[in-house]
Amino acid sequence: MQRFGEWVRVERHGYVAELVMDRPEAMNAVSTAMADALAQACASLAADAAVRAVVLTSTHERAFCVGADLKERNFFTDADLLRQRPRTRAAYTGVLELPQPTVAAVHGYALGGGFELALACDLIVADGSAVVGLPEVSVGVIPGGGGTQLLPRRVGAARAAELVFTARRVRAEEAVRLGLVDQLAADGADRAEALELAARIARNSPVGLRAAKRAMRLGHGLDLRAGLEVEDAAWRSVAFSGDRAEGVAAFNEKRDPDWPGE
Numbered sequence: 020m021q022r023f024g025e026w027v028r029v030e031r032h033g034y035v036a037e038l039v040m041d042r043p044e045a046m047n048a049v050s051t052a053m054a055d056a057l058a059q060a061c062a063s064l065a066a067d068a069a070v071r072a073v074v075l076t077s078t079h080e081r082a083f084c085v086g087a088d089l090k091e092r093n094f095f096t097d098a099d100l101l102r103q104r105p106r107t108r109a110a111y112t113g114v115l116e117l118p119q120p121t122v123a124a125v126h127g128y129a130l131g132g133g134f135e136l137a138l139a140c141d142l143i144v145a146d147g148s149a150v151v152g153l154p155e156v157s158v159g160v161i162p163g164g165g166g167t168q169l170l171p172r173r174v175g176a177a178r179a180a181e182l183v184f185t186a187r188r189v190r191a192e193e194a195v196r197l198g199l200v201d202q203l204a205a206d207g208a209d210r211a212e213a214l215e216l217a218a219r220i221a222r223n224s225p226v227g228l229r230a231a232k233r234a235m236r237l238g239h240g241l242d243l244r245a246g247l248e249v250e251d252a253a254w255r256s257v258a259f260s261g262d263r264a265e266g267v268a269a270f271n272e273k274r275d276p277d278w279p280g281e
Contacts, residue, residue: 021063024056029064032214034071034221036064038114039078046082049132050091051103054110061113068280071221071228073121074213075114075140083123083149086131089158107132111164115139118229120220124213125149125200130188135164138173141232144216145200146209147191154186172239174198225280226262230254 022028026042038060040047049057064070077083087107092100114121114136123137125145134151137143145151153162153170161167162183171179174197182189182199194200204212220228234253238246257263261279269276 021060023060023063024052026053027056027060029060033218034069034225035214035217036067036070036073036119037214038064038073038075040076040084041078043079045085045088045090046079046128047077047084047133048088048090049084049086049107049110049136050088051106053088054103054107057110058106058113061110061117064119065113065117068225070119071223071225072217073117073119074124074210074217075121075136076124076210076213077126079127081148082127082133083125083129084133084136085128086133086135107164111135111139115165115169118232119225120217120228120232122213122217122220124209125151126207126209131155131162131166132164135162135166135169138169139165142202142216143200144202144204144209144213145191145194146204147206149191149194149200149209150188151194151199152186152188153183154188156183157186224257224262224266224276224278226257226260226278227266230257 020028020030026040028039028041030037030039042048042053064073095103111132121140123140123143125137125143126148127150129137129149129151131154134153153166155162167183170182178197189197189199191200191203195203202212230253234250238249241249261281265276265279
């Protein structure tokens, strides 16, 4: 286990890293210190070639993360808020820009910045207790951790507008129907199912996984021709790799590949 600050830690499960938010007394509200810790943990994970997939989890029984620490912000001056902004933004960007596939395991409340952390992941697994939403306009701000950009990419512009403008909270079953969540787990099983999904992902080539994620992220929103150029660049980055050679050899020899990761 590796700890980052007081409230964030990383645990290893083979090739899967579990990024754990552990601030139970505040339902994982993102304070300045917690934001710094998340950013530091993500930088460490991004540089770790042994990590093939990341699962973002929470130890709080009733909440994944309730978003920004409004109690801390209640004492901020305008200058304090401006100084905090790049530090909180680094936390959300850190999750979003992890080069490995990422899975969020959501239970209980995932609101505001908490849901934005989940949206920054590639896949979201939730159990029946999950309640998600972006209620920022109800307190006079906007989703500022990526929500205005990530939510429309998930559910489309009109659906995202309805959710952001009404600030409504969405329970698990509706969240799955709307595409806010990808997989509904049995109650209390979100973490186990997310880790199992990440383990299936991690059986594949680490070079291929990173390149595929990069191509999908960079190509999203481009016209088809430009997107195919992004894909071609990603293909060229893996076509002559050790992983490609091992993958072909393992297939022909009818065995599991032993990925060199390069």
